[in-house]
Amino acid sequence: MNKLQWWLLTCFGAFLLACSKSEKIKEQVVAFAGFQQPAGFPSPAYKFANNKVTREGFELGRKLFYEPRFSRNNTISCGSCHLQTSAFTHHGHDISHGIDDRLGSRNSPPIMNLAWNTTFMWDGGVFDLDLQPVAPITNFVEMDETVGNVLAKLRNTPPYPALFKKAFGSDNITTADMMKALSQFMVMLVSDQSKYDSVMRKQGVSFTPDEQQGYAIFQQKCSTCHQEPLFTDQSFRNNGITPGPNNDEGRYPITLNPADKYKFKVPSLRNLAYTAPYMHDGRFYTLQGVLTHYNSEVTEMPTLDPLLKANGKPGISLTTNEQQQLLAFLNTLNDQHFIKDERFSQEAIQ
């Protein structure tokens, strides 16, 4: 425990004594640490000043995240397509099945380290986490519900009014309180305890020779877009996968800028072992498939990322051996602790 945390504890202690509250509350306050800035991570993009994470807000957000009343017929929750065991994506599904088993058109992205995201969704059409849930709630193939109806259902479902009162001071459930609670849960989903993180923090762990070699290749050939330590630079790029049958133009419909055609958000490389399949439409079922793409299947297109045509021929050349070493390194980005953290699990709901 560092100096800051001791100082926090002392202050809370003094405050509690002054208010003469019970021991029970003191324990709870001390036990809930709120959002913790991971060592070595940049400053979060999320505006915590507008939504301080509290124990009550976080727990309410977790309950809401697993609440099927968000969908028209009370069958689909956020957790339906964002499973903790899959780093909060939908493992094994190229695209997800939502309400009435309707199919979407894009791969469900993992919910992790969202506090650092500057935009959301594969096309960046959402720029505020506090308003992101409106999209899946109202989407015809996901939850097919209205925000107004969700609020009405929650108002009529104990113990929600009481939980909102505890978290936000009023049992009149508003759009803002519901969204802020969901955000509190989502920003807490921090993945920063992979082997890579332990190595970087010099916690007595080191890379194997293959991982070390793979890390060198990664830094040389991948790290511009998949920038450490979040393993994304948050940009939108065309990585040369050919347009699929639905000709998804990616970011273009958001900006209407022809230069954005077929560009998608650079995804993080953390937790790849749990988040297959890969790409915006989940077309690659294995990481080997992804590496084969970069090595030999990158398609020349007008908006193909310049970094992928640096050597005359489109793509990133990788020998078989280099690919194996790269895969070894990518494996060090898997965070077992994250996918097993009890604080985030549905079972934690009381």
Next chain:
Amino acid sequence: MYNIKHSLLTAAVATCFLAACKKDNAVTPAGDNTVKSTLSIQFDNIVGDRNLQLNTGVYTNAVGEKFTIERLKYYITNIRVKKSNGEEFVVPKDSSYFLVSEAEAASQFVKVKVPEGEYAAVSFILGVDSLSSVMDVRKRTGVLDPSGGMDGGMYWEWNMGYIFFKMEGTSDVAPADPSGRHNFRYHIGGFGGYSAPTINNIKTINIDLTAGGMAKVRQGREANVHLMVDILKMFNGATNVSIAAHPTVMFGDFSTSIANNYTKMFYHDHTEN
């Protein structure tokens, strides 16, 4: 960083204690002492020289296409009034958001509190200004609360932003959907983009009241500025919009042509003082 956190904590803890000791001695903030009264601005939707009748009225645009209108909604925000001496009053932002709907008569009277006096001009934004388009969800209350349903909703959740103007109806020249209906849909929005610049359809409308009658705002009376909103001008203007060629216009380049047309919809008919 540590020092900042340290002092913030000290401040926060100090505030906790102080808050506990503080008594009810709050002072009302010194504000604008001018006496304010209600000014009403009426948005009377018409089609050319005829009153708009939802579902039943049949109208014809400049390219000769017949159509009916089933839904018409638009945002009126950021209202300002100006006296003949040039003195301007800006209605406080949080009391300056309205959603006019043809289906709800009361929504067609936009009521604001302004200082007493004679006004020679009013102006407003047709749409939602860019700052409000990106503000915190907690400030998005009333007509800006995105909890309105998809169908009647005025918000794009997939490309975050408000729909400024929504008009839907039917026309035989529109292609049939799977249910056999020939719908057209115009959902116009676009505040300029958040992380990358894109179309901006925010339009400021200035209305001169001197010819049709100045608005005399005073206590005990409710001056009503009666505006006509000729929605035929959405079709007919610098670009004559064809329903057959553009049955559905949402977030796309052509929406700017429609927005340029519809800025010409408003004219002042008279004032009831």
